[in-house]
Amino acid sequence: MNCPLDTAALIASDKTHCWHPFTQMRDWCSDHHDPLVLVSGQGALLKDSLGREYIDGNSSIWTNLHGHNHPRLNAALRQQLEKVAHTSFLGFTNPPAVELAQKLVSLVRGKKLTRVFFSDNGSTAIEVALKMAAQYWQLTGHTERQRFAAFHSAYHGDTMGASSLGGVQIFHERFAPFQFPVQHVSDIGELDPEGLAAVVIEPLIQGAAGMRTWPHGFLARLRAWCDKWNVLLIADEVMTGFGRTGRMFACEHEDVTPDFLALAKGLTGGYMPLAATLTSERIYEAFLGSYDEQKTLYYGHSYTGNQLGCAVAIANLEVFQEEKVLQRLEHKITKFQQLLAPLGELPNILQIRQCGFMAGIEIGQRDGNFYDWRLQKGAEVCLKAREHGLLTRPIRDVVALMPPYCIEDAQLESAVNALKAAIIATCKN
Ligand SMILES: *Cc1c(COP(=O)(O)O)cnc(C)c1O
Numbered sequence: 363m364n365c366p367l368d369t370a371a372l373i374a375s376d377k378t379h380c381w382h383p384f385t386q387m388r389d390w391c392s393d394h395h396d397p398l399v400l401v402s403g404q405g406a407l408l409k410d411s412l413g414r415e416y417i418d419g420n421s422s423i424w425t426n427l428h429g430h431n432h433p434r435l436n437a438a439l440r441q442q443l444e445k446v447a448h449t450s451f452l453g454f455t456n457p458p459a460v461e462l463a464q465k466l467v468s469l470v471r472g473k474k475l476t477r478v479f480f481s482d483n484g485s486t487a488i489e490v491a492l493k494m495a496a497q498y499w500q501l502t503g504h505t506e507r508q509r510f511a512a513f514h515s516a517y518h519g520d521t522m523g524a525s526s527l528g529g530v531q532i533f534h535e536r537f538a539p540f541q542f543p544v545q546h547v548s549d550i551g552e553l554d555p556e557g558l559a560a561v562v563i564e565p566l567i568q569g570a571a572g573m574r575t576w577p578h579g580f581l582a583r584l585r586a587w588c589d590k591w592n593v594l595l596i597a598d599e600v601m602t603g604f605g606r607t608g609r610m611f612a613c614e615h616e617d618v619t620p621d622f623l624a625l626a627k628g629l630t631g632g633y634m635p636l637a638a639t640l641t642s643e644r645i646y647e648a649f650l651g652s653y654d655e656q657k658t659l660y661y662g663h664s665y666t667g668n669q670l671g672c673a674v675a676i677a678n679l680e681v682f683q684e685e686k687v688l689q690r691l692e693h694k695i696t697k698f699q700q701l702l703a704p705l706g707e708l709p710n711i712l713q714i715r716q717c718g719f720m721a722g723i724e725i726g727q728r729d730g731n732f733y734d735w736r737l738q739k740g741a742e743v744c745l746k747a748r749e750h751g752l753l754t755r756p757i758r759d760v761v762a763l764m765p766p767y768c769i770e771d772a773q774l775e776s777a778v779n780a781l782k783a784a785i786i787a788t789c790k791n
Contacts, residue, residue, distance in 0.1 A: 369411040372399050398748070403430025406769035408753060417777045419747070419754035421766050424569065424601050424720075426632030428681050429768035435631050438677030442670050451480065451667030458672035465679050466638055469610060472619050475640035479659075480667045484600035484626035485519025487637035488562070491596045491622035492523055493661050494645060495560040498594070501648045501657055507559040511545040517570030518562060518598050527562050530570060550584055555591035560621070562596040565612035566717055569601040572760035573715045573722025582616040594621040594645075600637075604628035604678075605688055605767060607718035608695055621645060631678035632766075636671030691767050694774070695719050701778040702763075708782065710789035720764035722757070723781065727791055733759055743784045750780035 377391040389395060399411035406429055408418050418426060428435065442458060449456055463478035479490050492510065499507035512518065512527040519525060520533075526541035528534040534541070547553055553561065565581050568574045588595045597620035602612035606628065609615055613623070622645075626637035651657040665671075681687065695718055702714050702721055712726040725739060726732045733739040740756025747754065747761075754762055765777060 369399055372411065373397055398753075405429040405431070406766045406773050414751075416748065416751050416753045417765060417769070417773055417780070419752045419765055419777050419781075420762050421764055422632055423627075423755070424606075424762075424764060425627045425630075426766045427604055427628050427678065427768075428631050428685070428687065429766045430632075432631065432681065432768075434681050434684070435633055435674050435677050439633065439670060439674050442673035445669070447670050448665060448668050450664075452662055456667060456669050456672070458669050458676060459667035462638075462672040462675050462679075465676060466625070466640060469679065470619075470623065470640060471611070471614050471617075474619050474642055475623055476643050477641050477646045479639045479641070479661075480672070481637045481639065482635050482663050482665055482668075483519070483637050484598075484624065485521040485524040486663065487600060487624035487626050487639045488518045488524040488527070488596070488598060489521055490639040490661060491562075491624055491641075492527075492560070494622065494639070494641060494659065495594045495596065497659060498645050498648050499559050506557050509543070509545060509557050510559055511547060511553055511561045513563060513568070514546050514548045515568055515571035515574065516546075516562065516564060517568065518564075519600075533570075550580075550587050553587065553593075555593055558591070558593045560594035560596050561588060562598060564598045564602065565618070565620075566602055566607055566615060567612070567715075567720070569720075569762075570757060572724065572757045573717070573720065573762060575715055575717050579616065581613065581618050585616075585618045585620075588621075596620060596622040596624065598624045600624055600626045601720075602717075605682065605691060605718075606720055606764070608688070608691060609718075610682075610688065629678070630671055630675045631681070633674045633678070634668070634671040635665075636668060636675055687767055691719060694767065694769070694771075697771055697774060701775055705778065705782055705785075708785060710785055719767060720762070722760040722762055723785075724760045725785060725789060726759060727789075735759075739789065743781070743788045746784035746788050747780050750783050752777050752780035752784070754781075 382390055400408050401411050402409045406418055408416050466478050467476055481487055481490055512529060514529045516527060516529040518527040525534050526544050529546050566576055585595055597613055599611055603625045621642060623640040630636050649657050649659055699716060705711055706714050709728040710725050711723060713724045715722045735758060740759040740761055743761055744754055744756050
């Protein structure tokens with residue numbers, strides 16, 4: 363057990379040396395801000411350095427699936443660690459990466475995505491897809507296809523390439539002069555096929571946009587449009603993949619097979635940074651040729667095919683079967699819906715958007731208008747929820763609630779109650 367003194371020293375040192383993502387560091391470092399120091403977890407719960415317990419209400423930023431400290435995942439990591447932690451995938455291969463690739467291929471309905479390219483995170487999974495798509499058209503004699511299209515409010519990661527696709531203005535606008543041009547549309551009819559290499563979409567629901575769901579059938583219509591104009595479809599399932607929507611992948615809901623499937627966050631059950639970009643034999647074969655034809659995909663990261671990551675990802679997939687996770691999730695999705703429904707009557711909740719086992723709860727003024735964004739109401743609600751034992755983060759004034767699948771019914775009820783109490787205490791007008 364850490365004593366409070368350790369906590370104070372840790373926080374002081376953090377404030378001296380760390381720079382946190384998506385964080386105004388002046389606020390973070392102010393004397394009034396007490397960061398939580400998370401030290402352990404069990405199932406859907408996390409514990410801080412002062413021994414307080416919280417429900418992990420956003421699955422540690424959308425990554426965790428089966429809970430923290432899962433014996434099966436822990437064992438897989440330990441077992442792999444006894445052999446080797448990491449070896450290069452450049453010029454060598456390794457058993458966990460091969461097994462994981464094979465498992466991923468057989469997991470995607472239709473089994474048409476036969477090739478797996480590993481990288482480290484959601485942003486790189488998208489970068490890989492972009493470069494593959496761009497190079498594919500060059501290699502097949504369509505050098506005019508030099509543009510990408512994405513949707514308004516889209517979020518595909520923060521590296522310069524992935525963020526070029528982003529449609530959330532406050533995140534990306536600043537870098538616009540450094541990014542490649544992307545056509546941003548809000549509907550399929552606005553897409554211009556001329557010179558288009560690929561369209562990127564978050565299937566079923568846009569996460570960072572504030573948990574905004576697409577109309578039913580939208581994804582299938584986009585696939586049909588891409589087929590008609592011979593444009594490649596990149597499905598960003600970094601958030602929706604691995605059961606979050608109630609099916610293993612969101613694309614299954616509309617029977618769609620994309621040309622590229624980007625996976626990350628839940629791939630290792632929230633244990634290790636690992637990503638995969640799956641594509642078809644059609645794309646892959648265009649890159650084959652003699653060395654001097656220079657068709658090679660010159661892309662890779664030092665930790666590509668990391669053995670620890672792949673080993674825990676395999677165990678993650680096995681847990682889905684062993685614990686019948688998707689079957690059991692059906693009940694929890696219904697339960698979640700039932701618990702959220704009465705919240706809709708609170709005067710400060712404008713809308714509740716649920717998709718599978720994730721929800722965005724949009725707060726606002728009682729007259730139906732949004733709060734001034736400068737008030738940071740969403741953040742205030744989340745801070746208050748912490749006092750009631752719930753950890754989560756807002757997207758502006760949309761509070762994301764998406765706990766690990768292993769959460770017990772009683773815990774789920776506590777999570778929703780904590781959020782309710784926080785909203786009542788925080789929103790007065
Ligand atoms: C989180 C996320 C990303 C970026 O993943 P990182 O691992 O944070 O780089 C990309 N796309 C979607 C839909 C995401 O939710």
